[in-house]
Amino acid sequence: MSIAAANGAPARAGTVDRRLRIAIGVLCLIGIGVAGYLVYVHYAKIKIICGANGGCETVQSSVYSKLDGVPVAVLGLAGYIGILFSLAIRNELGRVAGFGIALVGFLFSMYLTYREAFTIHAYCYWCLSSATLMTLLVVLTGIRVLRAEPIERTPKTVPRAERRRVERRQAARR
Amino acid sequence: MVGGTVLGAIIVVVVLVLVSSGGTKKETGLQTGTTANSTIAGINQLLGGIPQSGNVLGNPKAPVTMTYYGDYECPVCQAFTLQGGFSQLVSNDVRSGKVKVEYRSFCTATCGSPDPGVFNTQQVAGLAAGKQNLFWQYTELFYHEQGQEDSGYVTPAYLNGLARQIPNLDYATWQTDRNDPNLTAQVSNDQASARQIGVSGTPTLIFSGPKGQAAASQAVPTYAQLEQVIKQVT
Numbered sequence: 001m002s003i004a005a006a007n008g009a010p011a012r013a014g015t016v017d018r019r020l021r022i023a024i025g026v027l028c029l030i031g032i033g034v035a036g037y038l039v040y041v042h043y044a045k046i047k048i049i050c051g052a053n054g055g056c057e058t059v060q061s062s063v064y065s066k067l068d069g070v071p072v073a074v075l076g077l078a079g080y081i082g083i084l085f086s087l088a089i090r091n092e093l094g095r096v097a098g099f100g101i102a103l104v105g106f107l108f109s110m111y112l113t114y115r116e117a118f119t120i121h122a123y124c125y126w127c128l129s130s131a132t133l134m135t136l137l138v139v140l141t142g143i144r145v146l147r148a149e150p151i152e153r154t155p156k157t158v159p160r161a162e163r164r165r166v167e168r169r170q171a172a173r174r
Numbered sequence: 175m176v177g178g179t180v181l182g183a184i185i186v187v188v189v190l191v192l193v194s195s196g197g198t199k200k201e202t203g204l205q206t207g208t209t210a211n212s213t214i215a216g217i218n219q220l221l222g223g224i225p226q227s228g229n230v231l232g233n234p235k236a237p238v239t240m241t242y243y244g245d246y247e248c249p250v251c252q253a254f255t256l257q258g259g260f261s262q263l264v265s266n267d268v269r270s271g272k273v274k275v276e277y278r279s280f281c282t283a284t285c286g287s288p289d290p291g292v293f294n295t296q297q298v299a300g301l302a303a304g305k306q307n308l309f310w311q312y313t314e315l316f317y318h319e320q321g322q323e324d325s326g327y328v329t330p331a332y333l334n335g336l337a338r339q340i341p342n343l344d345y346a347t348w349q350t351d352r353n354d355p356n357l358t359a360q361v362s363n364d365q366a367s368a369r370q371i372g373v374s375g376t377p378t379l380i381f382s383g384p385k386g387q388a389a390a391s392q393a394v395p396t397y398a399q400l401e402q403v404i405k406q407v408t
Contacts, residue, residue: 047392057393058250058375068193096179103183104190111191118286122375122393145176 017144021087024098024140028087031080031133038073038126050125059124064115072112076130079105083137095148099141106131106138203319203327204335214339217314220261224269226307229300229360231264232274238267238404240275243368243378244313246296247328248283250393251377252317259397266397273404277313278364282376287324295352297361299333302351303343311340383407 041048042060050056059065065072079101086098109131116123205213224232240263244251254260267273277300284293296316303312315336321327337348351357368378379390381403388406392399 055375055393064194067190072194092175096175099176100179100183103180104186107183107187108190111187111194115194145179 017147020140020144020147024137024144025084025087027133027137027140028080028084031130031137032077032084034126034130034133035073035077035080038130039071039077042071042073048126055122056124056126058122059116059127064112072108075108076105079134083141086141092148095141095144099138099145102134102137102141105134109134203321204332205319205339210339213318214311214315214341217311217318218341220264221310221314224264226304226310228304228307229277229309230274231277231310232268233271234274236268236271236274238273238381238383238408240273240400241380241382242275242277243280243364243373243376243380244277245280245282245284245293245376246300246313246316247287247293247320247323248376249320249323250283250375252320254377254379254394255314255317258394259400262397263400267404277309278368279361280365280368280373280376280378283323284328287326289326289328292328294358294361296328296333297364298352298354298357299337301357301360302348302354303337303340305351305354305357306343306347308340308343311343312336315339379403381407 038048038060040046042065048056048060067075082101083098083105086094086101088094089097109127112127113131116127221231225234227234244255263273264275268275279293279297281290281293284290284296300309300312300316303309319336321332337343337345371380375393377393379395379400381388381390383404385407388403390400390403395403
């Protein structure tokens with residue numbers, strides 16, 4: 001196997017990681033838009049754009065729309081920004097941090113959706129959109145964490161080992 | 175490292191859920207002392223001089239009726255009654271005799287709480303005050319002093335505490351009236367009529383007037399939005 005061939009796997013892994021990072025970044029930007037709008041509606045005290053059933057107002061006026069006085073939309077916004085920033089950290093810490101934030105966001109979104117269905121008896125489409133985004137983000141950030149090994153190790157270890165093997169073979173021929 | 179992250183995330187979410195649902199504390203909003211006096215003074219100022227009959231507030235001959243389907247434990251009903259357009263509607267249209275308000279019971283938040291069985295008891299407590307034409311004082315007080323949802327705050331002590339704050343209420347008669355089977359039947363009938371017309375949440379506000387019926391589409395309508403619906407039926 002040549003050095004170039006040995007570098008093929010990490011190159012493919014790098015491409016996949018780049019695509020994952022782009023997808024995560026796009027989802028985060030959409031999430032920032034959704035959560036940002038809910039934060040704006042809350043503090044500007046304007047009517048939320050919603051479907052005909054008015055479920056968004058019901059949910060936004062419920063006790064579950066705040067967490068100890070802080071609108072949950074603010075927490076969502078912070079979560080999306082946090083995941084976006086984690087993409088800038090190009091090591092395992094960044095990947096795990098992004099996954100951790102997405103997992104918290106996903107689990108808490110599931111809890112809030114449960115409350116919408118069984119306690120508030122109304123659905124907010126903005127909140128459901130955010131829950132869907134968090135679900136996609138936890139999957140994509142999870143894949144990034146699980147795929148971390150080949151991206152991290154191949155460029156450093158395999159080429160070097162391969163280089164030594166080639167050097168040993170060349171020395172033996174001489 | 176991944177296992178630790180998952181465990182850490184679960185711990186964070188458990189803490190968030192506990193904070194969100196108020197934990198296991200029974201956070202009653204029952205007021206005492208000067209705060210309670212101030213609240214009842216405000217309620218009396220809003221309702222004073224407006225005729226009441228049972229669950230109806232306003233002139234019985236008012237051309238427009240707003241049927242208000244509500245649940246005492248519903249935080250959105252609280253938002254509408256205290257921060258929405260309700261107070262202004264009472265001050266203007268109900269006081270002037272243009273609109274009357276009829277409250278009907280529909281279980282939403284209470285039925286999603288750990289103790290849905292208390293719904294009948296709490297709604298009957300209001301209707302029992304209505305037998306002394308103080309239904310709306312009791313209802314306003316409940317919303318002003320509503321506790322943390324799902325915390326089980328609606329206890330006999332809480333319901334009695336609200337009644338004791340109403341200056342003109344004959345407490346002993348109120349206690350007797352709470353056992354009136356007609357009031358329990360009224361709550362059941364309210365729920366049945368609500369289901370029949372497709373009510374699915376609270377507050378549901380239906381206006382009836384000379385030109386027909388219309389419902390407010392917002393969960394917490396402002397006074398301006400209520401006025402628009404009133405125009406549709408008059």
